[in-house]
Amino acid sequence: MSALDDKTMGELREIAGRYPEKRSGLLPMLHLVQSAQGKVTPEAIEACAEILEISAAEVSGVATFYTMYKRHGVGDFHVGVCTNTLCAVMGGDQIFERLKQHLEIGNDEVADKRQGDQYSVSLEHVECNAACDYAPVVMVNWEFMDNQTPEGAVQMVESLRAGHDVRSTRGPKLCTWREAERVLAGFPDGRVDEGPSAGPASLAGLEIARERGWTAPHVPAPGAIAPTPSKESAVAEADTSRAESETIDESSSADESAAEKREAQ
Numbered sequence: 526m527s528a529l530d531d532k533t534m535g536e537l538r539e540i541a542g543r544y545p546e547k548r549s550g551l552l553p554m555l556h557l558v559q560s561a562q563g564k565v566t567p568e569a570i571e572a573c574a575e576i577l578e579i580s581a582a583e584v585s586g587v588a589t590f591y592t593m594y595k596r597h598g599v600g601d602f603h604v605g606v607c608t609n610t611l612c613a614v615m616g617g618d619q620i621f622e623r624l625k626q627h628l629e630i631g632n633d634e635v636a637d638k639r640q641g642d643q644y645s646v647s648l649e650h651v652e653c654n655a656a657c658d659y660a661p662v663v664m665v666n667w668e669f670m671d672n673q674t675p676e677g678a679v680q681m682v683e684s685l686r687a688g689h690d691v692r693s694t695r696g697p698k699l700c701t702w703r704e705a706e707r708v709l710a711g712f713p714d715g716r717v718d719e720g721p722s723a724g725p726a727s728l729a730g731l732e733i734a735r736e737r738g739w740t741a742p743h744v745p746a747p748g749a750i751a752p753t754p755s756k757e758s759a760v761a762e763a764d765t766s767r768a769e770s771e772t773i774d775e776s777s778s779a780d781e782s783a784a785e786k787r788e789a790q
């Protein structure tokens with residue numbers, strides 16, 4: 526793999542310059558190199574280290590820690606099947622097995638392009654995507670495909686291979702891996718508002734709370750200073766306390782008189 530081109534190097538410096546501590550730019554920088562080269566190459570690790578003035582080992586430590594960074598190539602469409610608990614019991618395991626069988630590949634592998642295919646597809650089983658309300662969930666280049674079935678997932682990958690338009694259930698039309706990685710690096714493609722983002726299943730709890738007038742309790746943040754009461758509320762509070770103490774005084778006087786009467790009898 527050749528070194529990064531001048532345009533990519535300039536954009537890497539641009540990302541680093543967005544942050545007060547430039548090393549904070551490492552995550553989007555790694556997405557950018559994946560957009561440029563399809564994976565995180567040794568040359569890209571060296572380039573990021575040089576720009577951020579940290580060691581290559583530190584960059585490599587980050588790139589190998591997060592599963593979104595790939596040290597080997599993936600397909601134009603990287604298909605992640607959630608096989609975490611809820612998706613697994615709802616059919617995620619069957620979807621993953623069906624796709625492995627259909628694509629004739631194992632986990633973390635790329636299916637060969639066949640004659641007539643426009644795009645390649647890779648497959649990976651992924652952990653919970655925090656989309657359990659739409660289980661079983663499949664992700665394509667990090668976009669959600671909700672409520673999948675084994676046969677539906679097969680049809681989807683065939684459409685992707687053939688170059689047909691496929692929309693995410695709650696997002697935009699699916700773009701290629703490299704295009705998606707560029708967006709994750711902080712270079713928008715102008716399609717952020719495509720798709721509903723939040724679907725009915727995610728909003729069900731909110732609807733119930735609105736119907737019943739439920740609100741979240743106010744919990745002050747740790748160390749937060751309690752708000753200073755307004756003059757009116759302080760006066761009202763003082764009046765309430767005075768009234769309460771007078772009521773207590775009256776009842777204790779009544780108790781004392783009753784006790785005195787009993788002693789006199």
Ligand code: FES
Nearest residue numbers: 607612653654656
């Ligand atoms: S278990 Fe699959 S999205 Fe949560």
